[in-house]
Amino acid sequence: MEEKKLDINSIIGFLLIGAILLYMLWQNQPTPEELAAQEEAKQEQLASEAANQADAEMTITDNSSSNQLPTDSLGLASLKNKIGDFAYALTLPSATSNITTFENEVLALKIDNKGGFISEVRLKSYVNHDSVPVYLIKDGSSVFNLNFATSDNRTLNSTNLYFQPTLSTSGENQVLSMRLKVSETQFLEYRYELKPNDYMLGFSVKSQGLSNVLNTSQDVKLDWKFKAHRQDQSVSFENRYTRLTYQHEGDKINKLSQSGDDDETESDLAWLSFRQHFFSTILVPETPFKTADLKSFDLVKDETIDTLYTKRYEVQLPLTYSGGELAHNMNIYYGPTYDDILSKYDRNLEASIPFGWGIFGWINKAVFSPLYAWLTNYLSYGIAIIVMTIMVKIVLSFVQYKQFLSQAKMRILKPELDAIREKHKNNKMKAQQETMAVQNKAGASPLSGCLPGMLQMPVFYALFMFFPIAFELRQKSFLWVDDLSSYDSILELPYNIPFYGDHISLFPILASIAIFFYMKMTTGQQMATQPTQEGMPDMGKMMKYMIYLSPVIMLVFFNNYASGLSLYYFISNLISIGIMIVIKNYIIDEEKVLAKIQVSKAKPKKQNRFQKKMADIMAQAEAQKEAQQKRKK
Structure with a gap:
């Protein structure tokens, strides 16, 4: 096979051709004046093309994108393929x-x-x-x-x-x-x-x-x-x-x-x-x-x-x-x-x-909402809360009177009831029968103290629902409060306390203090009427714990709540304390209550249907117990 070599003449020829091409390019390059003229002509052409395109096309700018969708004859046909007649x-x-x-x-x-x-x-x-x-x-x-x-x-x-x-x-x-x-x-x-x-x-x-x-x-x-x-x-x-x-x-x-x-x-x-x-x-x-x-x-x-x-x-x-x-x-x-x-x-x-469900919503819509709206026609919004609270407490004062009267009767009967329990300490059923008999004759019953309290619950819950949704309170000021529909911060904290918040509200503090003294008074009354029996020291201890626990719950829970609601609870508990003091010291005379109990005991007392049924049940239970004891002997 013949070996292929690069011919020296070919190399010389390539070099000459390249030199000639470079010379021609240099010889025919444009002058500076020609370059400037070419650049000007190019800019005019681009401007003309842009103007023609603006006349031929309409663009739609989407808020969420900078892309533009041409709607010229070709673009519109493309869009019509996507969205049809629209x-x-x-x-x-x-x-x-x-x-x-x-x-x-x-x-x-x-x-x-x-x-x-x-x-x-x-x-x-x-x-x-x-x-x-x-x-x-x-x-x-x-x-x-x-x-x-x-x-x-x-x-x-x-x-x-x-x-x-x-x-x-x-x-x-x-x-x-x-x-x-x-x-x-x-x-x-x-x-x-x-x-x-x-x-x-x-x-x-x-x-x-x-x-x-x-x-x-x-x-x-x-x-x-x-x-x-x-x-x-x-x-x-x-x-x-x-x-x-x-x-x-x-x-x-x-x-x-x-x-x-x-x-x-x-x-x-x-x-x-x-x-x-x-x-x-x-x-x-x-x-x-x-x-x-x-x-x-x-x-x-x-x-x-x-x-x-x-x-x-x-x-x-x-x-x-x-x-x-x-x-x-x-x-x-x-x-x-x-x-x-x-x-x-x-x-x-x-x-x-x-407004709340059932009777609670009805009370708010039929009573508290129109009542508060009427009061605000004549009073400032904070004063209107106080006046409405006073009106509610006056209406419910007969309930507190019934509670105190019941507690007074139970307190007077306590020595006699304790003697019955001691006499029949080995026969709780018998002790209960005689206790009910004494209470029935005296016209005193633990239920008579509970029922008036239960009557207050719908009002209590209705107002709890009313103040947070009362639009009238929104951005209305009172004393140091800027907005009765929000919390009344008096100090901003540099940190957040779990469940409490990053601020201190004053009305919840005042309401907690008021509820503490109110519970201390009511719990003392209740404990004074409790019979002396096994297990009661633990019950008394639990009631004492509640005296301190309830205000703490109030303080924490209401720190972020509407200050109008805390204002209501503060005023409500103050009034309740005042009513208790008046009833105890000026209305209920325990000597007169005792005299009425003695008169009531002397009269033949006819049992109502419920009392008779309970007595019959207890008598049957007592008879069954005695029968069981006889069989064991």
Whole structure:
């Protein structure tokens, strides 16, 4: 095989060709003037191309992205493949995230073209604990979406599409129409109507000419996600009264969990309330939703950490077609959780306020709420609490009198009852029979002291529920208190004490001191009436522990509670102590009580049905015991 070698002549030839090419390039290079002219021509060409592109294309800017979607003939065809006939809406000037402002004397609303729903709600008359305007919706805290199917097998979400706004008036009312258009005569519409000085916003979802565009065999899903803004000073206190509440199946009122996460599926939903303690967002359909999926998520995982939101709510509701079109009339309430305002709409919306269940709620709605509202017409809000407390204690003073009278009788009978127990210390059944006989003749019974106390419980619990939800107390000052609906801090702590908090409230301290002396007096009275028997020293010790334990519980539990409630307990216990002293020293004369007992004993006493039945049972038990003892012998 012949060996291939590089020819020297070839090398010389390549070098010569390269040299010639370099010379030609150098010889033909442009002058500096030519370079400047070329650069100027290039810039003019780029500017011309940009202008032509701006004239030929319309762009839509998404809030969540900087990408732009061209809607020229090719781009629109591409979008139509994605969203079908609704691509027409992207060719309109409204196809951008512009805001429409919609307001009256009490509400300021903002509605975004993208999604067509409310992006901000401000209550004009209120501020939060930091003196910042109260926003029920702000910064994406609410997402309202319609998920619907089209006749060409697409599934679309209204939040991704652009509505065209039109403002008009209807009498004194303002009307805002937001239309998602397929053509100028075919559209899906959100219609908002706002009356003067009203918290209730008219809202409807309707379609026109879409029977052939939408898949009417499938319900439209209304999907609303809502985060509750923090408004109060105490996160833990506010979160306790922030709940999703709803009316369903006629007149049933229910609610999701106060703490933690919860979900329910309900039927025949008349309204649902996103309650934020003193403020609420309530969806009120003209006709009940046939089903509803409801969810609530607690966002406050650590109450010692400052937070922006307390709970997140999620609801899914079906919107059905009628005659091939959507036609659903609703209302949305944005305003105070205040009985006087909610009740005027005549939809039982005031039931969303946690007045308490059963008789407790009835007492609050029928007695304390109107009574306190009446008092505040003439008195400051703190003085009104004191006056209402005095009125309640005067009405219940006969109960305390009955309790003290019963205790006085039992205290007078104690030596005689102790003698009976000592006589029959080996026969407890016999001792009990004779004890009941003496008490019956004397007209004294432990139950007669317990029953009056039980009558106070509904009032006690009703007021416990009333003050934390009394909207009248919100941001009302009294003495050193800035807000009677929140805690009255007199000292901020540099650390957080578990269960207590990072501050010291004064009214809970005063209430704890008052309840300590009240319990010391009442416990002493009760122990004086207890019979002397085995086991009673331990009972007495437990009662003494309660004297100290109850004020401590009061102090810790109420440190973050509404100061109006602590004020009530402080005044209530002071009045109770005063009533006890008056009854004991000036009303009940134990010598007269003893004389009445002696007279009562001398009279033949007929047993009532209950007493007779108890005596018969005890007699039978005693007979059985004697029979058993005889058989053993």
